[in-house]
Amino acid sequence: xxxxxxxxVAGATGNLGVPVVEQLVAARFEVxxxxxxxxxxxxxxxxxxxxxxxxxxxxxxxxxxxxxxxVSTVAYAALAGQTKIIDAAVAAGVKRFLPSEFGNDLHPxxxxxxxxxxxKVAVQEYLAKVAAETSLTFTIxxxxxxxxxxxxxxFLLGPLRERxxxxxxxxxxxxxxxxxxxxGRGVVGVLRHLEETKNRTVYFCETVVSQSKIxxxxxxxxxxxxxxxxxxxxxxxLKAKADEKLAKGLFDVQAAVWLIKYSVFxxxxxxxxxxxxxxxxxxxxxxxxxxxxxxxxxx
Numbered sequence: 001x002x003x004x005x006x007x008x009v010a011g012a013t014g015n016l017g018v019p020v021v022e023q024l025v026a027a028r029f030e031v032x033x034x035x036x037x038x039x040x041x042x043x044x045x046x047x048x049x050x051x052x053x054x055x056x057x058x059x060x061x062x063x064x065x066x067x068x069x070x071v072s073t074v075a076y077a078a079l080a081g082q083t084k085i086i087d088a089a090v091a092a093g094v095k096r097f098l099p100s101e102f103g104n105d106l107h108p109x110x111x112x113x114x115x116x117x118x119x120k121v122a123v124q125e126y127l128a129k130v131a132a133e134t135s136l137t138f139t140i141x142x143x144x145x146x147x148x149x150x151x152x153x154x155f156l157l158g159p160l161r162e163r164x165x166x167x168x169x170x171x172x173x174x175x176x177x178x179x180x181x182x183x184g185r186g187v188v189g190v191l192r193h194l195e196e197t198k199n200r201t202v203y204f205c206e207t208v209v210s211q212s213k214i215x216x217x218x219x220x221x222x223x224x225x226x227x228x229x230x231x232x233x234x235x236x237x238l239k240a241k242a243d244e245k246l247a248k249g250l251f252d253v254q255a256a257v258w259l260i261k262y263s264v265f266x267x268x269x270x271x272x273x274x275x276x277x278x279x280x281x282x283x284x285x286x287x288x289x290x291x292x293x294x295x296x297x298x299x
Contacts, residue, residue: 002095003189004068008032008050010085011074013042013151016102016180020073021047023184029191034063034085054081060088067079069096069191076256079119083126090134096194097138099123104263105142107201108270115246116259131199139190140201143183144176144273147207147262152298154263157214158230160298163222166230168238168265171211175264175271178205179294182283188280202277206286211265217295234266 009128011017012033022044024031031047035038036049064070070089071135072082087194089097101120104111114240127138133238156177158165178186186204211251219227232238242258245251263269278284 001192002068004029004096004194006030006032006066006068007191008034008067008070008094010034010054010070010072010082011078012047013040014073014075016146016183017073017179018042019191020071020184020187022179022277023188024071025133027057027188027192029188032063032067034060054078054084057084057087057091060085061091064088064092064094067092067094069251070094071096071187072100073102074100076119076253079123082123082292084135086123086127086130090130090136094136096191097127097136098141098187098190099127099138101140102143103145103260105201105203105270105273110268111263111270114259114263115251116242116263118255128199137194137198139197139199141183141186141190142201142203142273143178143186144205144271146176146177146180146183147209148179150177150296151214151294156264157211157218160218160295162228163225164228164230165211165218166232167215167236168232168261169267170231171215173265173267173271174208174210176205176273177209179286184205186281186283189277189283193280195282197277202281203261203273204271204276204278204281204283206283207291208272209291217292220297221292221296221299230261234262238262241264260286 007029009021012021021031025044027045033049034207035049036050050063052063086097106112106117130136131138238258239262242255245255
């Protein structure tokens with residue numbers, strides 16, 4: 001398969017988009033940013049911006065001329081719209097498409113059935129169909145939760161700066177996790193190993209952690225300080241609350257967050273990634289000191 005030289009990124013200014021773009025630039029790919037704006041902010045030097053109408057396949061096709069690969073890091077609200085980018089990629093002769101995944105493994109039935117992941121599942125199925133009928137290939141990337149963002153934002157534990165944490169079902173459940181910049185390096189690895197990553201899901205992570213482990217490190221780093229710990233249950237405090245909204249026909253950001261957390265902390269979900277592609281993609285496991293530094297930055 002031909003080599004990738006030019007990479008277009010959709011959703012380039014988001015939490016994941018920025019580090020992905022930075023790693024692509026560092027790896028010396030020619031990077032093109034697809035944007036609704038002429039001058040999007042928060043981008044590194046050396047990228048090219050092409051203004052697009054994400055609702056128009058024709059606009060996207062024009063922007064993807066000369067592009068070898070497309071990496072999508074679009075936010076949740078834009079997931080379903082990726083089918084238009086895929087259609088444009090086919091029309092423009094793009095070789096590889098990476099949809100906005102970078103989280104849970106959605107192959108297990110329990111994950112696949114969660115309403116919050118329905119847009120991702122639909123895009124996966126659409127990509128498989130398109131790849132069977134055209135020359136476009138794809139790679140789905142599964143990394144587990146975003147470790148540094150999850151700790152600092154409070155998603156994985158709570159507002160650590162306030163010395164508060166919410167623990168689900170005892171907090172002992174382990175899950176694979178990966179830093180944002182490392183996800184960017186994994187994307188680079190995929191694009192440098194096109195044949196080995198063709199039309200499949202690749203799995204990589206940097207560590208296996210639990211809520212209890214993160215909290216233990218946080219307490220060690222704050223000797224003598226008091227902590228407020230809330231003990232919760234994933235089934236009642238996450239899933240049941242989301243189901244209540246869904247029953248009323250509401251599916252807002254809060255419901256989505258509850259269900260994503262439920263997929264990490266709830267029972268039965270496959271949160272430990274297997275058959276890792278770390279060696280292929282050049283991803284190393286992180287050290288205990290690196291984990292401590294992430295927790296320290298959130299305190």
